[in-house]
Amino acid sequence: AQKITQTQPGMFVQEKEAVTLDCTYDTSDPSYGLFWYKQPSSGEMIFLIYQGSYDQQNATEGRYSLNFQKARKSANLVISASQLGDSAMYFCAIKSPGNQFYFGTGTSLTVIP
């Protein structure tokens, strides 16, 4: 079985500052993907970024980057230059071929003006 742990139930960040949301995972599969989603209060889950277990470089998508440390089994999301619209729940997920997605419990991020 696969497992995702997000230990920060709530985080606060000042507007324009960077913030790191933690995610650790547990899997015995050698091949897997890690995903981050954002869920605003409206409810829709928005895909942010993907990292494959064999990717040599950390994934980046605009202001989002993933700090992937395979040996430590961590895949932290870094949001640079936070904006008020970044206030939302953030979910980390893991998936390996043939398996379903497993989601963490989420981190609530609040951006303070």
Added chain:
Amino acid sequence: KAGVTQTPRYLIKTRGQQVTLSCSPISGHRSVSWYQQTPGQGLQFLFEYFSETQRNKGNFPGRFSGRQFSNSRSEMNVSTLELGDSALYLCASSLFGLAGGLGTDTQYFGPGTRLTVL
């Protein structure tokens, strides 16, 4: 390209009734997965459909069922509603589904249907 759409967005039902939720995936996506999200249990996988066949199923009672049509649109049905079924129901589409290779199996979610059971 249009995203995943779900209808209706909000539903209020009473215990014992049944409900049908609809999901239209992104054009070209053949896989549709359904999730239940509650404050207490978080996101829980219900089932996945690919090319009209159920390929994976989560740990939910038989009251929860689904189907997929030839155009990849999917419906989820919950019979004999219970208070605990109140939740946000999300569907997600992907190209190849849960058996797809890494990088091709990113799921894109719809806005959800918020079901309240009274």
